[in-house]
Amino acid sequence: MAGIVGTAGRWVVATRINDDWALLVVNVVGCGLIGWAVARAGRFHAQRHPRPGSHGAPGSPAVPSPWLTAGFCGALTSMSALALQLARLLDDGRVGTAGAWLGLTVAACTAAYVAGRAAALVQGPRP
Template sequence: MPSRIAATVAVAGIAGAAVRWGVAAQIDDNWALLIVNVVGCGIVGWATARHERIRLDRRSQPRSPSVVGSDAGPSPWLTAGFCGALTSMSALALQLARYLDDGRIGTAGAWLGLTIAACTAAFVGSRTAVLAYWRRA
């Protein structure tokens, strides 16, 4: 990875971590974790839809220097950097482990189910909405 890309990913990671900390400082840690995970999945849905649109636009245009570019995926600074630091599966695992250690199996299952459902809905919803918007435009 070129150093310029690595630097932008690192800076975006710092920003994502700061946002996560800011949310956690304002509300309960469990809800903060759910919120940042859902928002992060929504952003990744948007970014992947945007990348899909760019990829399809490039495929339909003749090759020229202005069209040729990387087809590696969505912006690494946004997805790996910002969203990678904003969201956290490891914190979710610790949250679930605490519930399980306390014998709160139902609570652990509920948080896991809620997180999976909400994050999936955010990803699919944002991706679908963006692609539908671009198809109409």
């Protein structure tokens, strides 16, 4: 179900914005949500299990919701579409443009992930 919702979200964005920019938008939004989910899971895990290893193997990591991360964000984002976009640009001899898209995507997705983590860490405790 999460994959269907993520795919529908990507389709909505793609029908409203130029395809190249839509791909960037959904990848950035997905990375931000994953950053938020990872930090939120870690924060919730630390609140429920304050001692290292108190819920299984010592130092076991908190796992974010697979519904949100793998399901929704996995269907929303698309690294394969980015690879195709870059391949088309390279085939057209637009090496500089391909490099710019790649750099912009990596920088924007990294910034979104960090911002998502920061947003989760400044929120109040989870009920």
